[in-house]
Amino acid sequence: MFNSKDILETIKMIQEENLDIRTITMGISLLDCIDSDIDKSCEKVYEKMMRVAEHHVETGEIIEKRYGIPIINKRLSVTPISMLAAAAKGSPVKFAKTLQRVAEGTGVNYIGGYSALVQKGFAAGDLELINSIPEALAETSNVCSSVNVGSTRAGINIDAVALMGKIIKQASEATKDNHCFGAAKIVVFCNAVEDNPFMAGAFHGVPDADAINNVGVSGPGVVKHAIEQVRGKGFEELCETIKKTAFKITRVGQLVAHEASKRLGVPFGIIDLSLAPTPAVGDSIAEIFESPGLE
Secondary structure, three states, rough: OOOOHHHHHHHHHHHHOOOOEEEEEEOOHHHHOOOOOOOHHHHHHHHHHHOOOHHHHHHHHHHHHHEEEEEEEEEEOOOOEEEHHHOOEOOOOOHHHHHHHHHHHHOOEEEEEEEEEOOOOOOOOOOHHHHHHHHHHHHOOOEEEEEEEEEEEOOEOOOHHHHHHHHHHHHHHHHHHHHHHHOEEEEEEEEOOOOOOOOOOOOOOHHHHHHHHEEEOOOHHHHHHHHOOOOOHHHHHHHHHHHHHHHHHHHHHHHHHHHHHHHHHOOOEEEEOOOOOOOOOOOHHHHHHHHOOOO
């Protein structure tokens, strides 16, 4: 239940403390789009994504207007494309161009999932996809790529680390006429999570449902303001304040997530609280660290 104090507090967070919904990211499984013919596979991908995400952007805009909560990005993530590339013969770049067509058709900001998970070694399709990343990101504007090269359980795939160093450099060179933006659309992970809504590292996890809605909430400014209210008080009170503030921020995200899921007929996945900085003044995690006295 929301009371008047909660509502006024949320309005203040939005108007004065840079609270916003950073993204609604719909994850879509492409496992049923696998085909040995790469052109048929691409058409299956396009058809499914356009059908499932047709109203994704429109829904986000409706929720924005209804609740007055800014939703900055509407995004999609898909099953790591290396899994589709393993079965199909041909250049994985065709999948990247298909994802770009979907981005243009749905109006989303970015699509994540031009990805490979190689923490335990290279499987079929992994090397082909990784080596194609520079070309894929140069040929598209809304497609993002990620590679998981290690995990606490499996260790680090040093061959993948060495290869990704070269791939990032090649992606920069391939997009040198666009401020080397290709490299900005690559994430190299250790311990990648499968329901991350944030770019450039989002991809749809294999164990996830056929489609899910994940919400990312941005709250550096709100957390900074909360810390300033307890300046000079004990560490225990500081921790409690941060915990309560995170809950309030997450509750806003939950409202948006459930509304989006209801309208789109897609299950709710997770809410992720981000403290990543934005260009807005007073919305930096650095200022959060400074508030307790860290220079």
